[in-house]
Amino acid sequence: MTTVTLWYALPLIVSVSLVCAATRHELMRPIMHHAVRFGAWVVAFMAVFMGLLALLGRLA
Amino acid sequence: MAKAVLPAGYDVADSDQPIEIDLKEPWIAALLAWLMPGMGHVYQGRTGKGILFFVCVFGTFVFGMLLGEGKVVYASLPGQEPWRWQYYCQLGVGLPAMPALVQRRLVSQDRKPLFDGFMAPPLDTPQPWKDDSGHASKQPNELAKWTVAMHPRFEIGTVYTVIAGLLNVLVICDAYAGPLVLLPKRKEDGGGG
Numbered sequence: 001m002t003t004v005t006l007w008y009a010l011p012l013i014v015s016v017s018l019v020c021a022a023t024r025h026e027l028m029r030p031i032m033h034h035a036v037r038f039g040a041w042v043v044a045f046m047a048v049f050m051g052l053l054a055l056l057g058r059l060a
Numbered sequence: 061m062a063k064a065v066l067p068a069g070y071d072v073a074d075s076d077q078p079i080e081i082d083l084k085e086p087w088i089a090a091l092l093a094w095l096m097p098g099m100g101h102v103y104q105g106r107t108g109k110g111i112l113f114f115v116c117v118f119g120t121f122v123f124g125m126l127l128g129e130g131k132v133v134y135a136s137l138p139g140q141e142p143w144r145w146q147y148y149c150q151l152g153v154g155l156p157a158m159p160a161l162v163q164r165r166l167v168s169q170d171r172k173p174l175f176d177g178f179m180a181p182p183l184d185t186p187q188p189w190k191d192d193s194g195h196a197s198k199q200p201n202e203l204a205k206w207t208v209a210m211h212p213r214f215e216i217g218t219v220y221t222v223i224a225g226l227l228n229v230l231v232i233c234d235a236y237a238g239p240l241v242l243l244p245k246r247k248e249d250g251g252g253g
Contacts, residue, residue, distance in 0.1 A: 005216070008127075011120070012219075015119065018112060019116050019117065019227045019231065022112055022234070022239075023230045023233065023239060024239050024240050024242060025070075025239055026071055026081060026106070026239055027072065028108055030071045031112070
């Protein structure tokens with residue numbers, strides 16, 4: 001997977017974070033706070049998962 | 061007229077007043093939310109959230125369509141292999157995915173699809189294909205040709221449009237019943253262990 005392909009994940013993370021946050025709150029400020037936390041969590045999860053896959057790839 | 065109530069202090073930390081949301085007719089709102097992302101919320105007067113949902117869900121769908129050059133959303137013909145299960149998820153965005161049903165009907169009746177084949181199912185006949193180096197070959201069908209020609213944008217566009225459809229399911233639930241309130245678990249007072 002190239003770096004360019006990875007960038008395609010960014011708009012999707014933003015969109016998913018905003019929609020998920022907006023289905024849990026009614027006002028814009030808590031929606032934005034929730035979306036930022038949710039997005040950071042997704043990025044961190046993906047980074048850890050990618051790191052694990054890269055490690056497994058080296059070991060194989 | 062249905063109402064949803066957010067408990068005091070949930071969305072506004074310092075407030076001791078609960079937030080009441082007028083859901084109007086939840087079934088109408090849910091139907092409108094399915095037909096066009098965010099429209100159910102606009103009908104309920106929740107305009108800000110309606111615009112947010114429209115931009116996010118419809119924007120994701122359109123971006124996926126652009127990546128896939130308008131070919132990633134289609135309904136497969138009866139008995140066509142591979143079965144396009146992704147369309148059932150894409151249909152979650154409602155009207156924007158509906159032209160695929162019209163195109164499928166036209167093609168199944170041996171008629172020419174409209175709009176230069178936009179959202180039409182791929183042909184099952186072998187397709188000539190020339191790669192970047194000029195090498196000519198044949199792909200077994202049009203789907204294989206699209207996949208090779210757009211790689212990896214066809215797959216990414218499919219993922220985008222599928223996720224847009226699934227996100228709109230959340231939006232429909234929000235229009236029908238209001239936000240999903242997740243409260244932290246309270247610790248029981250008293251009672252030793």
